[in-house]
Amino acid sequence: MFGYVRANKSQLRVCEYEAYKGVYCSLCRTQGRLYGPLTRFMLSYDIAFLAMLHLSVQGGCGGFEDKSCVFNPLKKCKYCKAGEQALSYAASVAMLLSYYKLRDNIDDSRRLRRLGCKLLHPYYNRKRKKAARLYPEAAKIAEEYYENQRRIEQTPGAGLDAAAEPTAKALQGYFALCAGAGESRPLARMGYCIGKWIYLLDAGADLEKDIRSGAFNPLKAGLQGQDIQSYLQRTLVPNLNVCVTECAAAFELADCKDFRPIIENVIYLGLKQTQTTILSKNKEKTE
Amino acid sequence: MKDPYSILGVSRNATDEEIKNAYREMARKYHPDNYADNPLADLAGERMKEINEAYDQIMNSRRHKNAGGNAYSGTGNANSNFPDVRNLVMQGRLEEAQEILDGVPPERRDAEWYFLNGSVLYKRGWFDAAYTSMSNACRMDPSNPEYRAAFAQLQRQRDGGFAYRGQNGVYGGGCNTCDVCQSLICADCCCECMGGDLIPCC
Numbered sequence: 001m002f003g004y005v006r007a008n009k010s011q012l013r014v015c016e017y018e019a020y021k022g023v024y025c026s027l028c029r030t031q032g033r034l035y036g037p038l039t040r041f042m043l044s045y046d047i048a049f050l051a052m053l054h055l056s057v058q059g060g061c062g063g064f065e066d067k068s069c070v071f072n073p074l075k076k077c078k079y080c081k082a083g084e085q086a087l088s089y090a091a092s093v094a095m096l097l098s099y100y101k102l103r104d105n106i107d108d109s110r111r112l113r114r115l116g117c118k119l120l121h122p123y124y125n126r127k128r129k130k131a132a133r134l135y136p137e138a139a140k141i142a143e144e145y146y147e148n149q150r151r152i153e154q155t156p157g158a159g160l161d162a163a164a165e166p167t168a169k170a171l172q173g174y175f176a177l178c179a180g181a182g183e184s185r186p187l188a189r190m191g192y193c194i195g196k197w198i199y200l201l202d203a204g205a206d207l208e209k210d211i212r213s214g215a216f217n218p219l220k221a222g223l224q225g226q227d228i229q230s231y232l233q234r235t236l237v238p239n240l241n242v243c244v245t246e247c248a249a250a251f252e253l254a255d256c257k258d259f260r261p262i263i264e265n266v267i268y269l270g271l272k273q274t275q276t277t278i279l280s281k282n283k284e285k286t287e
Numbered sequence: 288m289k290d291p292y293s294i295l296g297v298s299r300n301a302t303d304e305e306i307k308n309a310y311r312e313m314a315r316k317y318h319p320d321n322y323a324d325n326p327l328a329d330l331a332g333e334r335m336k337e338i339n340e341a342y343d344q345i346m347n348s349r350r351h352k353n354a355g356g357n358a359y360s361g362t363g364n365a366n367s368n369f370p371d372v373r374n375l376v377m378q379g380r381l382e383e384a385q386e387i388l389d390g391v392p393p394e395r396r397d398a399e400w401y402f403l404n405g406s407v408l409y410k411r412g413w414f415d416a417a418y419t420s421m422s423n424a425c426r427m428d429p430s431n432p433e434y435r436a437a438f439a440q441l442q443r444q445r446d447g448g449f450a451y452r453g454q455n456g457v458y459g460g461g462c463n464t465c466d467v468c469q470s471l472i473c474a475d476c477c478c479e480c481m482g483g484d485l486i487p488c489c
Contacts, residue, residue, distance in 0.1 A: 161413035168412060186327055192412050238445030242414040245444040246325070252316055253330045268449065 004198050004278070006045035007262060008269035016262050022064045022078035023055070023259075024048045029070050029079060030087040035095050035127045040071070042098040046198070047090050049266060054086035054178040056256040056263060057187065061086075086178075089138070092131040093174055096142035099128040103146060108215075137177060145170035153216040160239060163218035164199040171195030182255055189250035197243035197271065204236045205278050232279060244271045291341035303349065310342045323440055324409040324417075326379060372403050381407055398428035402437065409441070417441065 007020055027048055031040050055061045062082035069075040080087065102124050105117045132139035148166035152158050168191075175191025176184040203210075203219050207228060210217035223231055248267050256263055292299050295309045317338065322331040367373055375384040384407050391400055405420035418441055424434045471486065478485040 160415045161408075183330070186330065189325075189327055189412075196412065196414075238418070239415050241447040242418075242441070242444045245447070245449055246412075246414070248449055249321060249325060250327055253327050253334065272447070 002198065002202060003044040003046060004201055004271075004274050005049045005194060005266060006270050006274060007265045008273045011269055012262065012265055016265070018078060019064065019259065020048075020052075020262050022080065023052050023061075025069070025077040026080040026083070027051050027087055027090055030084065031091040031094065032070055034088055034091050035130070037070075039095060039098070039127060042094045043091075044094075047094045049263075050093060050174060050178070051083075051086050051090035052259050052262065053175065053187070053256070054089055055080075055083050056259045057178050057182065057254070058086065058180045059258060061258055089135060089177070092135045093138055093142075095127050095131040096135075096139055097145075099124045099131075100142050100146040104149075107150070138174065141170055141173040156216065157221060158218055159221075160200060160203075160218050160235075161196075163203070163216075164196040167199035168192045168195035171198070179255075186250045186254035190247050190254060193243045193247035193250065194271075197240055197247070200236060200240055200243070201275060201278055204232050204240075205281070207232070237275070237279070240275055244275075247271070289337075289341075291344045294337055294341040295345070303346075306342070306345055310338065313338045320440070324406050324437060326381075326410045329379075368397065368399050369403055372407075376403065376406060376410070379410075381410055385411075398424045398431065398434065400424075401427065402431075402434045406437065414441075418445065 007017075009017060012020065024043070024045070027043055028040050031043055060083045061080045063080075064078040065081055066076050067079050069077045102117050102120060106114055106121065109117065128139075145166050148169070152163055152166060155162070171194055172188045172192040175194070176188040179187050203217050206215075207217055207219050207223075209215075211220060211223075219232070219236065222235055244267070251263070251267050292301070295306060295313060297306055297309045301309070314335070317331050317334045319328065319332060319335065322328040325331070369387070372384050372387050375381075375387070384403070388400065388404050388407065396404075401420045401424035405417045405424060408414075408417035408420060421434070421438045421441055424431075425438045428434060475485040
């Protein structure tokens with residue numbers, strides 16, 4: 001996960017921002033407890049969003065309490081008083097996705113980096129097995145994601161929809177699991193749209209790099225010598241916009257209770273903000 | 288049925304005007320047109336039904352004229368070349384619908400084929416391919432209102448339009464520093480007219 005799914009901080013109320021940070025800190029603490037302190041760097045705002053969604057639909061956060069930061073004892077953080085189920089679920093998803101990212105690096109990278117990844121593999125694999133024991137369905141989703149992604153990358157002519165499908169389906173599964181016993185279809189649709197959005201945005205951000213390195217990128221096929229920026233505006237941005245609007249439509253049918261204003265901020269403001277920032281960073285690099 | 292006032296999010300003491308506004312807000316959010324090609328359309332339909340019943344119940348009990356709900360007429364089935372596909376789509380059986388569509392030879396793929404193909408793709412989440420298919424449908428049959436409406440909806444979404452902005456004022460209204468300054472200066476002028484002075488330096 002790339003930290004693309006985040007709130008527009010300047011439009012959060014102070015209490016909402018504190019709660020948002022609180023979820024992140026609680027996740028950090030749980031990740032360390034479950035998988036060891038070295039795995040904390042696997043966290044991102046995307047995973048925090050997943051935890052928040054789970055807590056929003058199934059409840060259980062129980063409010064926040066002040067304690068010292070697990071990383072820097074001189075700092076005070078807010079931690080959820082309860083909600084371990086949501087936090088350990090999100091932490092485990094982070095672990096599983098990181099493991100398959102490592103496998104990806106082993107498959108694709110050159111010598112030195114590949115060697116480094118291979119050395120890490122036994123450690124990651126142990127953690128992955130633990131996550132799989134705790135959340136077998138989540139483990140299956142991650143494995144299918146990895147296999148489908150590799151398969152589609154062997155198809156250079158794959159369209160945007162086909163290329164984004166593995167990521168979309170993975171997040172569809174992860175968001176649906178947040179529903180518990182309740183109606184999962186709106187959450188599944190939200191996950192599908194956000195997954196697709198993440199994949200396409202990343203493809204847009206990496207287009208130039210992938211052209212130079214020869215890596216797979218579904219946007220390459222339609223480029224045909226045009227100016228990259230205007231090509232992305234015409235081809236990529238409308239698709240990103242549909243993902244966001246569809247996600248919002250699904251969200252309005254989901255049963256989100258706690259943290260609702262923060263989730264609204266992410267969907268209605270945060271996603272668009274990230275989109276603009278990432279794609280204009282691209283623009284600056286070329287100018 | 289749940290309390291109709293809580294469904295519309297109003298208090299029991301709300302005025303008729305407030306109830307009408309609340310109903311309009313919710314209807315705008317869950318209107319079937321916003322979920323036209325959406326696989327969650329049935330859930331939105333249930334919400335819409337709930338909202339309509341709540342509004343009717345409140346207005347009836349206040350003995351006012353019944354405003355009624357929004358009638359939603361489904362897509363035309365009368366002269367379809369692919370009635371089986373339309374039925375499958377309405378039942379949410381998307382894979383079967385796609386199989387039938389894929390089985391149609393290229394020379395028989397008319398505007399309706401492209402429209403139905405686009406609908407199925409959209410429901411599956413293949414937004415890019417759906418757009419291509421829908422635009423073909425409109426190109427082949429520009430006068431068809433069904434295809435134009437669906438295409439227009441998709442175009443609106445591609446341009447970044449939300450059907451509904453959140454209830455938080457920041458998404459729609461709210462005020463910025465210009466509004467604040469403007470108001471203060473006006474207040475200061477009014478104050479000075481009366482002989483006082485709100486802001487000494489203005």
